[in-house]
Amino acid sequence: xxxxxxxxxxxxxxxxxxxxxxxxxxxxxxxxxxxxxxxxxxxxxxxxxxxxxxxxxxxxxxxxxxxxxxxxxxxxxxxxxxxxxxxxxxxxxxxxxxxxxxxxxxxxxxxxxxxxxxxxxxxxxxxxxxxxxxxxxxxxxxxxx
Amino acid sequence: xxxxxxxxxxxxxxxxxxxxxxxxxxxxxxxxxxxxxxxxxxxxxxxxxxxxxxxxxxxxxxxxxxxxxxxxxxxxxxxxxxxxxxxxxxxxxxxxxxxxxxxxxxxxxxxxxxxxxxxxxxxxxxxxxxxxxxxxxxxxxxxxxxxxxxxxxxxxxxxxxxxxxxxxxxxxxxxxxxxxxxxxxx
Numbered sequence: 001x002x003x004x005x006x007x008x009x010x011x012x013x014x015x016x017x018x019x020x021x022x023x024x025x026x027x028x029x030x031x032x033x034x035x036x037x038x039x040x041x042x043x044x045x046x047x048x049x050x051x052x053x054x055x056x057x058x059x060x061x062x063x064x065x066x067x068x069x070x071x072x073x074x075x076x077x078x079x080x081x082x083x084x085x086x087x088x089x090x091x092x093x094x095x096x097x098x099x100x101x102x103x104x105x106x107x108x109x110x111x112x113x114x115x116x117x118x119x120x121x122x123x124x125x126x127x128x129x130x131x132x133x134x135x136x137x138x139x140x141x142x143x144x145x
Numbered sequence: 146x147x148x149x150x151x152x153x154x155x156x157x158x159x160x161x162x163x164x165x166x167x168x169x170x171x172x173x174x175x176x177x178x179x180x181x182x183x184x185x186x187x188x189x190x191x192x193x194x195x196x197x198x199x200x201x202x203x204x205x206x207x208x209x210x211x212x213x214x215x216x217x218x219x220x221x222x223x224x225x226x227x228x229x230x231x232x233x234x235x236x237x238x239x240x241x242x243x244x245x246x247x248x249x250x251x252x253x254x255x256x257x258x259x260x261x262x263x264x265x266x267x268x269x270x271x272x273x274x275x276x277x278x279x280x281x282x283x284x285x286x287x288x289x290x291x292x293x294x295x296x297x298x299x300x301x302x303x304x305x306x307x308x309x310x311x312x313x314x315x316x317x318x319x320x321x322x323x324x325x326x327x328x329x330x331x
Contacts, residue, residue, distance in 0.1 A: 026310050030201065037208035046204070050197045080240065085197035087288060088310050 003144045010137040013130060022127055027090030044138070047131045050089045054124050057082045061117050065110065075113060076105040082120070093123045180317050183324050185210035188231055192222040192246070193238035193286065198309060202236060202286065205311050219244030226253045226281060228260045229272035234282040234323065236307070247301035250283050254302045257281070282323040 001009075017023045034042040057078050064075050083098035085091075097120045104112035189211045193199040196217065203213040214232070216222045219241050226235060239246040257279050263269045264276060273279065285298050285306035298306050305319045 029310070030204075033204050033208050037204065039204065039207070042204055046197065046200050049200055053195075053197055077242070081195055084195045084288060084309070088195075088198045088201040090310075 001140070003141055006137055006141045006144070010134065010141065013134055013137065017130055017134075022093050022123075022130065023090045024092035025090065026087065026092075030090065044135050046089055047135065050085050050091070051128050051131060053085055054082055054094070054128075058117070058121050058124060065114050065117060070108075070110050070113070072105050072108050072113075076102060079105060091124075091127055094120060094127060097123055180209045180313070180320065183209070183317070183320050186212065187233040187324070188212045188214070190214050190216060190222065190225055190232045190235040192216045192219065192235065192241075192249070194218055194241040195238070198238070198286075201310060205316075206236070218242075219246060219249030222249050223252050223256075227256050228279045228281070229270060230281075232281055234284070234320075236284050236286050237303070238309070239285050239287045239306075246285055247297065247303070250301045250303050253281070253283065284319055284323075 018028075030043050030046060034040065061075060061078050064071060064078070079098050079101045083095055083102065086094040086098060097116060101113065101116035101120060104116055184206060187210075189206055191199060191202050191206065191213055192215075193202065194217055199215050199217060203215055206213050214225065216225055219237075220243065222235065222237060223244075226232060237246040237250060241249075260269065260273070260279050264273055264278070269276070282304045283302075285303050286309040287306055288309050295306075298304075304323050307316050307319050
């Protein structure tokens with residue numbers, strides 16, 4: 001595919017990510033850091049770190065909520081961490097769900113937490129798919145330059 | 146796509162720039178005073194247990210020309226900030242496992258006081274020659290303002306706090322406060 005068409009595809013993807021609220025202005029800040037700071041690969045590096053970290057945290061949370069007696073402090077600590085990383089990359093939907101999730105932890109609401117985990121997992125998988133497509137498109141564009 | 150937030154940031158930076166430029170003209174100092182000039186070549190330690198946050202905060206500070214070192218725990222921050230050291234300032238996460246940012250800062254201040262007593266007695270190491278007092282500015286980084294009230298920061302002898310992720314105007318204001326004070330002292 002021609003570079004122009006790839007770029008169009010990338011722009012459409014990014015627009016839809018912003019429009020649907022999947023990512024917010026913080027993600028735009030990261031893109032600007034990369035452009036202005038002359039640090040190629042910065043967004044890719046941060047996004048990859050975020051995805052690996054989130055994936056690990058979601059597995060930990062599933063294991064914790066599966067226990068007969070749930071350690072809500074531990075659950076809360078993991079959700080706090082996920083909330084922090086999602087805020088840093090601008091993963092707005094994941095961040096908002098984490099905020100609700102923390103409230104459910106504080107209420108020691110196990111069923112609520114299990115539901116929140118399901119929501120956060122879906123949102124994260126959706127975001128990760130789009131991030132992966134974004135990075136692939138960027139690589140293809142770069143390869144043609 | 147027109148980044149609304151970016152343009153707002155630009156406007157606020159321009160506004161801040163205008164205000165500070167007047168001050169600089171008065172002092173006869175050339176050059177603009179954006180975050181870039183405040184942070185250029187400054188050696189900054191960023192402390193956060195969350196690697197994603199660490200990476201993003203470091204990236205933002207590097208963009209402004211700072212030389213950034215990262216530490217992923219309060220304990221490592223203490224090791225790095227045991228004076229004498231070469232850091233100009235530190236950005237410290239508050240909520241960390243094992244040792245939070247408040248506790249780490251308190252311990253750093255104890256080490257600094259020990260050194261300052263040595264300086265007073267004339268027993269200071271050669272790195273501190275000509276120095277009257279050692280104190281590294283430490284800014285808290287926090288996602289929730291409730292958790293880091295100004296009083297709590299002051300009680301732990303921090304110099305202020307910034308939101309996480311950074312917000313341009315606030316970061317500028319906080320950084321300008323201590324780097325400008327520092328310049329006045331020198």
